[in-house]
Amino acid sequence: MTAITGTVYDSSGQPVEGVNIQWSSNEDPPVSSHERGSRTxxxxxxxxxxxxxxWDVHGTKDGTGTEVETVVLGADDAVVDLHFP
Incomplete structure (x- = not known):
C-alpha cells in the first residue's frame, strides 16, 4: 500500500476544509473506486x-468539483494537490 497526501485549494489559493476526496482506479480491470472515503x-x-x-483523484464540496489528477503509485508515496477552478 502507498499513500497519497495533498492539500485542496480554492481559486484564491486558500486551503479548503471539508472537501470529499474521491478516487477511482485506471487499471484494467479496475482495482477499486470510492466515492466517499476521505475529507480534508x-x-x-x-x-x-x-x-x-x-488512480484518478478529485474532490467535491457543495456541488463543485476540483480538477481530476491522475497519479501512478509505485513504491513511493505521492503528493497530489487539488485545485477548485
Whole structure:
C-alpha cells in the first residue's frame, strides 16, 4: 500500500476544509473506486492509502468539483494537490 497526501485549494489559493476526496482506479480491470472515503481537515489536507497502480483523484464540496489528477503509485508515496477552478 502507498499513500497519497495533498492539500485542496480554492481559486484564491486558500486551503479548503471539508472537501470529499474521491478516487477511482485506471487499471484494467479496475482495482477499486470510492466515492466517499476521505475529507480534508481544517488545513485543507487529506491522506489516502491505496494499492500501487494508476488512480484518478478529485474532490467535491457543495456541488463543485476540483480538477481530476491522475497519479501512478509505485513504491513511493505521492503528493497530489487539488485545485477548485
Amino acid at each position: 481537515i481544517d488545513d485543507g489536507s487529506y491522506r489516502l492509502v491505496l494499492h500501487r497502480g494508476s
